[in-house]
Amino acid sequence: NAGVTQTPKFRVLKTGQSMTLLCAQDMNHEYMYWYRQDPGMGLRLIHYSVGEGTTAKGEVPDGYNVSRLKKQNFLLGLESAAPSQTSVYFCASSYSWGDEQYFGPGTRLTVT
Amino acid sequence: RKEVEQDPGPFNVPEGATVAFNCTYSNSASQSFFWYRQDCRKEPKLLMSVYSSGNEDGRFTAQLNRASQYISLLIRDSKLSDSATYLCVVSPQAGTALIFGKGTTLSVSS
Numbered sequence: 001n002a003g004v005t006q007t008p009k010f011r012v013l014k015t016g017q018s019m020t021l022l023c024a025q026d027m028n029h030e031y032m033y034w035y036r037q038d039p040g041m042g043l044r045l046i047h048y049s050v051g052e053g054t055t056a057k058g059e060v061p062d063g064y065n066v067s068r069l070k071k072q073n074f075l076l077g078l079e080s081a082a083p084s085q086t087s088v089y090f091c092a093s094s095y096s097w098g099d100e101q102y103f104g105p106g107t108r109l110t111v112t
Numbered sequence: 113r114k115e116v117e118q119d120p121g122p123f124n125v126p127e128g129a130t131v132a133f134n135c136t137y138s139n140s141a142s143q144s145f146f147w148y149r150q151d152c153r154k155e156p157k158l159l160m161s162v163y164s165s166g167n168e169d170g171r172f173t174a175q176l177n178r179a180s181q182y183i184s185l186l187i188r189d190s191k192l193s194d195s196a197t198y199l200c201v202v203s204p205q206a207g208t209a210l211i212f213g214k215g216t217t218l219s220v221s222s
Contacts, residue, residue, distance in 0.1 A: 033209065042214035043156070043199075058209070090155055098144040098203035101210060103155035 002026055006091050006104035013081040013111045021076040021107050023091030031094045032074040033058075033101065034066060036087040043090065049074055081111045115139065115211045118200050122217040129190045133216045135200030136182045144203035145176055147185050149196045150215065156199055159185075190220045 007022045023032065034046040045058030049068040063085060065077045074093075078085060088108050092101040118135045125131050137145075145162035160167065162174040162183050173186040183202075187194055200213035 040214070043212040045209055048209060097207055097209065100146065100158050100161070103157070105155050 004091055004093055004102050004104035006089075006107050008107060009105065010108045011110070013078075013109065015082060015111060017081050018077070018079050019081065019109075020078075021089055021091075021109075023074045023076070023093075023104055024072055025074075025091075025093040025102070026072065027093060027095075027102065028071070029093035029095055029102075030071070031096060031099075032068065033092045033094075034064070034074065034076045035090045035092065036060065036085075037090060037106075038087050046076065046089075081109075083111045085109065086111045115204065116200055116202050116213040118213040118216045120214060120216060122219050124219045124221065125190055127190055127192060127220055127222050129220075130186065130188045131190060131218060132187075133185045133198055133200075133218075134182055135184070135202075135213055135216075136180075137200075137202045137204075137211075138181070139202070139204040140178075140181060141205045142181075142202045143205060144210075145174075145183050146201040146210075147172075147174055147183075148199040148201055148212070150199060151196050156212075159198070187218075190218075192220050192222060194218060195220045 004025045033048045035043045047066040052071040055066045067075045091104040094101045147159040148156040149159040150156040166175040171188045175184045197215040199215045
């Protein structure tokens, strides 16, 4: 049982480049989430999904897109990276709303 | 009032000390409460859920006060390995995502 995994672990992008972050979970959870964590800001919800084929905006969705084509995977895309998107990105999953969330190890993204 | 508020600290304590963290939440309809632990440059992990009757797990005790809308975490006999950031987490109401506090940093020294 790998739990929640994230790919890649580190990435450096130039302004304007695009990339996709992959999150995978093997716990058969319906709910998946993408957060960003910045110093002094805590965890902020970017997008989430309540099941395969569904996505919804969180607190800070601008500049990001997501897709949930398979139940076990949740992709986060940056179409045109900006320095303000330099952050640590965490994926999480849970059985349902209000349940414990399991986090992946994070992706450290730097946009120069 | 912010949805979930924590004293950011840092709390600097010697080994063996007892330390307590409080967290306040704004939504009186909140249903689930948790404490997560996050080590430096790592992901958050569940430390313990917080039940209405209070609960204890070894050196850790969590309590909920619905009337005053706060939860607390007590750590007894602090260890060096307890050094981390402790996140207060609240489910504001049914059908909504968890809200994470910004965390309280604990540093335990020898």
